[in-house]
Amino acid sequence: MNDAARSQGRIFPVSVIIVVLTIIWYAGAVYLNSGQLIDRYNKRSVQWDITQLAADAWSMKRPVLPAPHQVARELKKTVLDQKITSKRSLIYHAGVTLSSALLGFVLATALGIGLAIGIVYVATLDRSLMPWIIASQTVPILALAPMIIVVLGSVGITGLFPKSVISMYLCFFPVVVGMVKGLRSPEPMLLDQMHTYCASRTQVFFKLRLPSAIPFLFASLKVAIALSVVGAIVAELPTGGQGGLGARLLTGSYYGQTTMIWAALITASVVSATLVSIVALGERTMLRRLDGGQVARA
Amino acid sequence: MSDNASSSDTVVQIDQLSLDFDTVDGPVHALSGIDLAIREGEFVSLIGPSGCGKTTLLRVIADLEKHSSGKILVNGVSPDQARQDRSYGYVFQAPALYPWRTVTKNVVLPLEIMGLTRSQQQARAKKYLDLVNLGGFENKYPWQLSGGMQQRVSIARALSVEPQLLLMDEPFGALDEITRDHLNEQLLELWRKTRKTVVFVTHSIPEAVFLSSRVVVMSPRPGRVMDVIECNLPSERTLDIRETPDFLSLAHRVRQGLKAGHSYDDE
The missing domain is CATH 1.20.5 (Single alpha-helices involved in coiled-coils or other helix-helix interfaces)
Structure with a gap:
């Protein structure tokens, strides 16, 4: 209501x-x-x-x-008037981008949570890992993307995975930062309390630290999923336009087809917005469970 | 204070206990030369101004701080061993409830950690929630309860591990006076029923005198014991007792002890 x-x-x-x-x-x-x-x-x-x-x-x-109605006509032509399997369909290209974005997002979430647990529990990792993680984000992804494609290609890994790696590279960072903050969010009093209960590290993790980290994790996931689409599009540029929204952008700019570029841009933002709303919906459901039905904070 | 010798019914035995914290400004003597023996079934309050080490002393008993010198035995063993034996329940200043757990799920948290079966957990949760008059609130979430009720859940949770010793660190400090009075009466009732040994930290003189069988007056810099006052108020007592001459003279003695420790001096 x-x-x-x-x-x-x-x-x-x-x-x-x-x-x-x-x-x-x-x-x-x-x-x-x-x-x-x-x-x-x-x-x-x-x-x-x-x-x-x-x-x-x-x-x-x-x-x-191009004027909005021209872009709209282009969208109608490439979305509604094409079979989804056709290479001229924007839905097909959005699907290509979406699959590498989603795989990258899943990989990034797993990597980010794993690194965060390491940082929170291992003092050495806390001191050694964080500077490298921050440094990784200062390298322009546009410069790094072709390298990743070439390196992975030379060991025989091509297709979806290298693109997802680029996506992952871009979006694991907010997950690490948010998750580290979340796992460290329980007050000292709650940790003392666990000490009086003689709780093991595993029990403290699953009963206290992990549930406390969930709101922080979801805030990060919303940023990460939007970045995963950007990463997937960037990853499609050096692969030379085989498919995906990035490929459409590239083709559009080769042939001066600004309408095509705009249609692809709009599709990309619709894809991102949809993904962010899905994560936001998951967030609201989780938070509602975590605060026992208290009004989910906006 | 003649009972320094350890006897079989001594729950907490403290001899010449000191604790220094190292800070950037040099060591701080949080506790210095504390002697105290707490017998089984006693209700002992530790009272004193902020910084007198009353909470620190409670935390040493609970193995949340390590003392620097002296001796301490809890249930005849080291605080670390006593903690592992689950021989005490600790009630913190704040209710420290998990917002994502219902009242019952909060109470069974330490029992889950101990590895009790689900039916044992449920039985104990019901028993101790009834004891603190919270029957019927089992499936509520903490945010649906008042501050006083939340702190009662936290007391039920401390009792649920069925310890001989209850350690309470200003449990009603954050509550309004009316709620606090009400909870004081309930706590007294609980103590009469369960005959637990209670160590209770407070900075309220009426609260200490009303609840305790003995009041330990502490003073700061360094944290030490100034006076130990036996309160022989009738065991069946209500809040009205606070207007009686006996009560007022006990309160006066506590205040004198605090004064002697320069607790009322300007910083």
Whole structure:
């Protein structure tokens, strides 16, 4: 009931923002495409007015910035009018990206939780591992991605896995940071209490530290899953456009097909937003269980 | 204070116990030359201002701190051994309940760790929740209970391991005075029923005198025992006893002890 009321209250402001953005987009399309058009008008000595300019700006074949309805038409053409298995279908390409993003996300979650447990429980790892983990994130992923593809390719690993590794590389970091903070979140009093119970390290972990870490873990997972899509797209660039939204972006930019690029971008953001909402839903369910049905904190 | 010799009914025996903390400003003498013997079935309060080491002393008994010198025996063995024998239950300042566990699941937490069977756990949870008058709240979550009820759950949880000794560290310190009075009466009732040995840390004079069979007055810098006061108030007592001359003279003696330890001086 609460959720329904909340989403009702959201519809109006969200639609206002969408309308405003659409207006800005249409205006931007006129502004950015006007240079080319006016040159053309002048060459052919055509009389033009602003209505003419706008109409032409919104229907160019290769616009600098395509108008929303052009992108929508492209989306219809590549999403609705194609078979899902076709290489021309954006759904197919989104699926390719999604599969490497999801595998990367799962790997990153496992790696991140594993590293966090090591850091919390082993003093040596606490001091030695964290600087390396932070350093790993200062290397631009765009520079590193081709190396990973080449190195793994030379040992015969190709296809989905190398792309997932790149995705994982990008999104394990928030999981480690959040999980370390979460596992360390129980107050000293609760740890003292476990000491008075003579609890083993395993019991302290499963009964106290892990449940305490869950809210921190989910906050990190939301960041991580969005990053996993970025990682998957970046990973598709050096593999030379075999498939995936990254490949569509690459192809689009080779042939100056800005509409194609925008359609792929919109699909990528829809995929990311959907994934984040799924994680958020899982988060709400878990938190509700963790605080015993107390109103899940927004 | 003539019973320094260890006897069979001594639950906690402390001889010349000292504890120093090393800090950046040099060592702090948290406890210095403490002598104390707590007999079975006694209700002993440790009272004193902040920093007098009363909580530290309780933590030494519970093996949460290690003493620097002197001797301490709990149930005739070292605090570490006593802890492993589960011979005490510890009630903290805050209820320290797990928000994701129901009242019953919170009470059985130490029992799960001990490895009791599920039916044993349930039986003990029911028994001790009834004892603290929380029957009917088994499936509530901590947030659904008042502060006083939460602290009663925490007492039931400490009792559920069935220890001979109950260590309580300002358990009602965070509660309002009306709730605290009410819980004091209930705790007294509980002590009469179970005959546990209780060591109770507080900084409230009325609370200490009302509950205790003996009050240990402590003073800071270094933490030491100033006075030990026997309270021979009738065992059947209600809060009204706090207006009687006997009670007031005991409270006066406690206050004198605190004064002698410079507890009322400016910092």
